[in-house]
Amino acid sequence: MIENYNFVLLIGGVAFLLGALFPIISKRLPISLPMLQVSFGMIVGYFWLTLSFLNPLENSIVIEKVTEIVVLVSLVGAGIKIDTELAWHLWRPTVRLLLITMPICIFAMAVLGYYTFGLTLGAAVLLGAVLAPTDPVLAASIQVGPPNTGGEDTPRFTLTSEAGLNDGLAFPFVYLAINIAEAYNDGQRFSAEMLWSWFTYEVLWKILAGVAVGIVVGKVLAKVVFSKKSNETSMSQGYVVIALTLLAYGLAEYVHSYGFIAVFVAAFAFRRSEHKHSYHQKLHDFAEQSEGLLMSVVLVAFGMLIGQGLQSGIELTWPVYIVSFVFLFLIRPIGGVIALTGLNMHHTEKYAISALGIRGIGTLYYLSYALNKDLFSEADATKLWVVCSIVILTSIFIHGLSAPSLLKMTPNKPYN
Numbered sequence: 001m002i003e004n005y006n007f008v009l010l011i012g013g014v015a016f017l018l019g020a021l022f023p024i025i026s027k028r029l030p031i032s033l034p035m036l037q038v039s040f041g042m043i044v045g046y047f048w049l050t051l052s053f054l055n056p057l058e059n060s061i062v063i064e065k066v067t068e069i070v071v072l073v074s075l076v077g078a079g080i081k082i083d084t085e086l087a088w089h090l091w092r093p094t095v096r097l098l099l100i101t102m103p104i105c106i107f108a109m110a111v112l113g114y115y116t117f118g119l120t121l122g123a124a125v126l127l128g129a130v131l132a133p134t135d136p137v138l139a140a141s142i143q144v145g146p147p148n149t150g151g152e153d154t155p156r157f158t159l160t161s162e163a164g165l166n167d168g169l170a171f172p173f174v175y176l177a178i179n180i181a182e183a184y185n186d187g188q189r190f191s192a193e194m195l196w197s198w199f200t201y202e203v204l205w206k207i208l209a210g211v212a213v214g215i216v217v218g219k220v221l222a223k224v225v226f227s228k229k230s231n232e233t234s235m236s237q238g239y240v241v242i243a244l245t246l247l248a249y250g251l252a253e254y255v256h257s258y259g260f261i262a263v264f265v266a267a268f269a270f271r272r273s274e275h276k277h278s279y280h281q282k283l284h285d286f287a288e289q290s291e292g293l294l295m296s297v298v299l300v301a302f303g304m305l306i307g308q309g310l311q312s313g314i315e316l317t318w319p320v321y322i323v324s325f326v327f328l329f330l331i332r333p334i335g336g337v338i339a340l341t342g343l344n345m346h347h348t349e350k351y352a353i354s355a356l357g358i359r360g361i362g363t364l365y366y367l368s369y370a371l372n373k374d375l376f377s378e379a380d381a382t383k384l385w386v387v388c389s390i391v392i393l394t395s396i397f398i399h400g401l402s403a404p405s406l407l408k409m410t411p412n413k414p415y416n
Helices: 002-025 033-047 060-081 088-116 121-131 138-142 154-169 171-185 192-225 237-254 259-272 279-312 318-340 347-355 361-371 378-409
Strands: none
Touching: 002 033, 002 279, 033 279, 033 378, 060 154, 060 237, 060 259, 060 279, 060 361, 088 121, 088 154, 088 318, 088 347, 121 171, 121 361, 121 378, 138 154, 138 378, 154 171, 154 192, 154 259, 154 347, 171 192, 171 361, 192 237, 192 259, 237 259, 237 279, 279 361, 279 378, 318 347, 318 378, 347 378, 361 378
């Protein structure tokens, strides 16, 4: 890679230029920015033959750390821009998606992975866990707008809040897959005692502790920023956003809880403090631009990986495509409709929310995180990367093309 350093910089420049020109391009072509950048990466990866192969199994540490940063920035941005107050009747659709749709997706994909691809039990559970959450990064285009700008309708709010929370809530199931793989590697069966230990620690403690850390960090930092002794207008929004992110994440990880949950909750708690203040707009703008820049790097690199795979002749069997389409067109939509049944929502809103479960960078993070534990065989790891890559690629194009039409079908009314 280092011998092609200057060419890599050139590719980065083109990727960022595409992001800058996208508002103009989108007026003429019905495409999304992720579609454009992934396509560019695929072209580069397919035709740039002198580039060393971007093997995800050999570069999993780099993938984990880079995608982790992108997801963190996306989570803090999602939390800051939500105008909706914390009330049960407003957040009920989100809670249902988290407690009903997400487990349905995990179970269904685990079954498909086990019986269709011959994955071990731990790897099958991991497949379901990494593909279940709606991605907060790639779903940014269908989320609510900047703070205090209005237009926070039901689908956009629900998708924003779901994406903000389910990235953290996928972690217990990632750890379940890791624990199952670890037990089988040690020659043990995953017992009821192990399951109870997983539930009390990975589910109850880590989720509740993550929420608590997020509330404390968000409220304390808001008190500092908006106190009468401080002049928030002179505080750099960049420093505040980064401080909010790293304090919440670092403290949550220090007490062995889920940092992703803590970051989103901290951003939302900060937002609810002086929620009408114009300073939130500045924080959102910084987070949004940072997220876009980081996303561009990851998407072009992901496209290059896909292009190299196509050029090298990696075999993609029909079951991979079939499972990808079944998941995106049947499992997620049906799971969403089941969760939202009985709520006082227009049927087009239910369908749009159910259909727009975008998969993306969060999946890359969870997969690389789990595989870096060295508990899964190379055969399982390869299958997981192939299936997840195709699901993400399909989601980018299918949802990129369908999202504008689906959202236009819904009633454009404020969420209350």
